[in-house]
Amino acid sequence: MAKILVVDDDKLTRMMLNDALSEAGHQVIEADDGKKVAALLKQHFPHILITDIIMPDQEGIETILQMKREHPALPIIAISGHYNYLKMAEAFGVNAILLKPIDEAQLLNKVDELLASL
Template sequence: MARILVIDDDPTIRSLCTLALSNRGHEVTTAPDGRDGVALVGQRSFDLVVTDLVMPEQEGISTIRSIRERARDLPILAISGSMAGEQRGGVDYLKLAMSLGAQASLRKPFSPRQLSSAVEALLGSPPLPPAA
């Protein structure tokens, strides 16, 4: 079991991530934006962070930078909807997130299985069995 922080401004996404990851035996903590997420990283120990990129208060790119300052080796999975992940103004935000310290990325919408597989890969856990 891993301690996972999910940072996303959408309560539905936070709930879906919590359900998918807790069903795999993980302890999940959530934050509604990057500012709260970074504060939690400073207060608690996590094995992995899942962070959205487009959020109020503090967006995901700044969140990743701040987490890297506090926890250099903490694995980060960047998630984002198609608008944030698409090239906008010449910048692909999912690729930028990867260049700044995220080890993996997922484009929304993703399935619970895709999320679990990405998390397990980052944690070095055995892969999920094939879907029936």
């Protein structure tokens, strides 16, 4: 079982990710914007961060850059409905990308791959 921090401003996406990851035996911590990530990391020490790109307050690219500076070993999966934003996230060093709508099997495979590399 891993702790996974899911960051997305869309409640339905967070619910879907939470359900899929929880059913696979993982503990899910949720946030609705990137500003909450730093505090949640200190409190929960997740194994993986899954973040949306387009969010209010602090968007995903800014969150990714902050986490790469502060927690360079933390695996990050970027999610978005826009492929161009995902390519940008790849350029900033995320470990995996998933295009919305997210395929649950693909999500769980990516999570398993990242956990195996820890």
